[in-house]
Amino acid sequence: MATMESLIGLINKIQRACTVLGDHGGEGMSLWEALPSVAVVGGQSSGKSSVLESVVGRDFLPRGSGIVTRRPLVLQLHKTESGSEYAEFLHAPKKRFSDFAAVRKEIADETDRITGKTKQISNIPIHLSIYSPHVVNLTLIDLPGLTKVAVEGQPDSIVEDIENMVRSYVEKPNCIILAISPANQDIATSDAIKLAREVDPSGERTFGVLTKLDLMDKGTNAQDVLEGRAYRLQHPWVGIVNRSQADINKNVDMIVARRKEREYFETSPDYGHLASRMGSEYLAKLLSQHLELVIRQRIPSIIALINKNIDELNAELDRIGRPIAADGGAQLYMILELCRAFDRVFKEHLDGGRPGGDRIYGVFDHQLPAALKKLPFDRHLSLKNVQKVVTEADGYQPHLIAPEQGYRRLIDGSISYFKGPAEASVDAVHFVLKELVRKSIAETLELKRFPTLSNDIATAANEALERFREESRKTVIRLVEMESSYLTVDFFRKLHTEPEKKPEKNANPSGPNNDRLGDNYLRRIGSNVNAYINMVCDTLKNTIPKAVVYCQVREAKRSLLSNFYAQIGRREKERLSAMLDEDPQLMERRTQIAKRLELYKSARDDIDAVSWK
Numbered sequence: 001m002a003t004m005e006s007l008i009g010l011i012n013k014i015q016r017a018c019t020v021l022g023d024h025g026g027e028g029m030s031l032w033e034a035l036p037s038v039a040v041v042g043g044q045s046s047g048k049s050s051v052l053e054s055v056v057g058r059d060f061l062p063r064g065s066g067i068v069t070r071r072p073l074v075l076q077l078h079k080t081e082s083g084s085e086y087a088e089f090l091h092a093p094k095k096r097f098s099d100f101a102a103v104r105k106e107i108a109d110e111t112d113r114i115t116g117k118t119k120q121i122s123n124i125p126i127h128l129s130i131y132s133p134h135v136v137n138l139t140l141i142d143l144p145g146l147t148k149v150a151v152e153g154q155p156d157s158i159v160e161d162i163e164n165m166v167r168s169y170v171e172k173p174n175c176i177i178l179a180i181s182p183a184n185q186d187i188a189t190s191d192a193i194k195l196a197r198e199v200d201p202s203g204e205r206t207f208g209v210l211t212k213l214d215l216m217d218k219g220t221n222a223q224d225v226l227e228g229r230a231y232r233l234q235h236p237w238v239g240i241v242n243r244s245q246a247d248i249n250k251n252v253d254m255i256v257a258r259r260k261e262r263e264y265f266e267t268s269p270d271y272g273h274l275a276s277r278m279g280s281e282y283l284a285k286l287l288s289q290h291l292e293l294v295i296r297q298r299i300p301s302i303i304a305l306i307n308k309n310i311d312e313l314n315a316e317l318d319r320i321g322r323p324i325a326a327d328g329g330a331q332l333y334m335i336l337e338l339c340r341a342f343d344r345v346f347k348e349h350l351d352g353g354r355p356g357g358d359r360i361y362g363v364f365d366h367q368l369p370a371a372l373k374k375l376p377f378d379r380h381l382s383l384k385n386v387q388k389v390v391t392e393a394d395g396y397q398p399h400l401i402a403p404e405q406g407y408r409r410l411i412d413g414s415i416s417y418f419k420g421p422a423e424a425s426v427d428a429v430h431f432v433l434k435e436l437v438r439k440s441i442a443e444t445l446e447l448k449r450f451p452t453l454s455n456d457i458a459t460a461a462n463e464a465l466e467r468f469r470e471e472s473r474k475t476v477i478r479l480v481e482m483e484s485s486y487l488t489v490d491f492f493r494k495l496h497t498e499p500e501k502k503p504e505k506n507a508n509p510s511g512p513n514n515d516r517l518g519d520n521y522l523r524r525i526g527s528n529v530n531a532y533i534n535m536v537c538d539t540l541k542n543t544i545p546k547a548v549v550y551c552q553v554r555e556a557k558r559s560l561l562s563n564f565y566a567q568i569g570r571r572e573k574e575r576l577s578a579m580l581d582e583d584p585q586l587m588e589r590r591t592q593i594a595k596r597l598e599l600y601k602s603a604r605d606d607i608d609a610v611s612w613k
């Protein structure tokens with residue numbers, strides 16, 4: 001069975017972790033909200049600070065008129081076995097305060113650091129731990145005193161602002177409310193009770209504390225309240241006698257004050273019968289016991305919440321990737337793995353599974369045939385041009401049988417038109433591949449966290465594609481030039497054996513010499529060349545795609561990153577780590593997650609250790 005003190009000490013640990021994590025109960029269910037805490041609530045001058053101080057047993061809270069507490073003070077009391085007392089602030093973790101006057105000054109200064117010297121308030125808590133053999137383990141939250149009027153220099157809204165801030169703490173179901181009311185005021189007018197009733201109507205988490213019993217009018221007493229008749233709460237009321245202002249001015253020691261308080265109750269004719277259940281020491285014990293009960297009830301849900309947080313953080317860590325190894329070999333391995341991941345995605349685009357590869361087929365199936373169709377052979381093989389080319393080719397001696405040179409020039413001229421569509425196919429496929437590289441990088445999840453490496457891969461892949469394009473361009477141009485360099489002889493031989501068509505009736509009637517360069521004759525040359533070019537076109541329509549795929553697509557699949565691999569293999573460790581440079585925001589996020597994980601895990605270990613003891 002866990003001991004009470006270890007349980008509360010444990011909760012203190014978790015609460016400190018929450019503050020480190022900046023988790024002071026924002027949106028959603030935070031760990032902070034899952035843990036019980038004790039908030040001290042009361043009107044101004046109700047004796048709030050005095051109660052807190054006597055529970056702690058030390059003078060340390062700033063005093064003054066008006067609103068002194070302008071930020072919540074989360075006060076964690078740690079009982080030590082022996083030794084000296086000291087205090088520590090979370091915002092100055094290395095500094096131990098053993099002078100409590102300095103603690104008071106630090107609270108005031110730290111308040112001003114956030115709120116400025118104005119009398120504004122802030123809901124960011126100050127975290128103070130006090131280590132002492134004279135305290136019980138307890139976490140208390142001191143809140144600004146509820147007020148009814150704004151003092152000079154404060155906006156009118158301050159009354160409401162304070163009430164809202166106090167309410168934001170006490171309305172949490174895990175908050176135990178220490179409602180301070182002065183005995184010399186009618187309990188019906190108590191600000192603390194009013195607010196407590198509003199947020200905790202059943203009274204199960206409200207502890208009524210009645211201060212200033214010694215200041216009541218002679219002949220009156222607070223038995224009605226303390227015995228629960230005037231205002232009923234589920235927990236018994238505790239009466240307190242704090243130091244008077246005169247005691248404070250005389251620097252009456254806290255220990256002495258406690259003794260005097262004890263004596264007051266023991267000797268009081270009104271409260272003697274209640275003495276064992278009165279006073280600040282009793283209040284501290286009562287609170288600890290109640291906290292133990294609440295914490296014990298909460299352990300399963302706290303563990304569940306921590307586990308949920310751990311799972312979420314782990315999942316996020318998986319998503320953004322684990323930290324990078326420090327040694328060169330491991331980094332090289334990692335780079336190669338990332339390249340391979342990219343390569344896999346890229347190949348899926350080409351081979352199917354991901355879209356994009358089909359666009360290459362589109363180039364061959366639509367773009368190339370359409371471009372071939374548009375070639376201006378009509379113009380090139382028009383009667384006029386045929387005549388011009390044939391005549392020019394003959395020079396000063398007209399041909400005798402067949403215009404051999406004329407044919408060759410017409411064919412050469414026509415074939416050279418194929419270079420355009422051939423090169424356009426090369427370029428079109430190049431752009432498809434380039435786009436696929438871009439897409440593949442974006443789709444390679446593993447690469448997301450490495451913008452530098454992504455860039456390097458993109459550059460290397462694009463350089464390779466550029467080389468393939470050049471090679472492919474040379475190859476398709478060569479294919480076209482091969483067509484000019486040696487013609488298909490059979491085609492022309494066959495032409496020769498075909499019977500000549502009879503000239504049409506209204507054809508050119510001029511003599512044989514004239515007929516040699518007559519329209520029919522030229523038309524025939526044109527149509528022969530055209531037929532030959534059609535045959536070449538059919539061939540190229542098939543061979544250009546083959547060349548393009550061979551030089552560009554096949555190479556991209558085989559060796560897109562080959563040069564890159566060779567380069568990085570030679571690289572120094574420094575340059576490798578530079579390549580694995582991550583997005584700084586991501587690195588920051590990972591560090592944060594790691595820190596949170598560690599805190600949650602240690603909180604969980606602590607809980608496990610305590611709850612199974």
Ligand SMILES: Nc1nc2c(ncn2[C@@H]2O[C@H](COP(=O)(O)OP(=O)(O)OP(=O)(O)O)[C@@H](O)[C@H]2O)c(=O)[nH]1
Nearest residue numbers: 044045046047048049050145212241242243244245
């Ligand atoms: N005689 C006597 N005086 C008390 C008692 N409790 C508080 N006082 C005095 O009442 C005054 C106000 O007490 P504080 O403890 O400062 O009250 P507070 O609620 O913290 O007030 P603020 O800090 O202004 O919000 C001080 O002068 C205390 O000495 C008590 O039980 N008996």
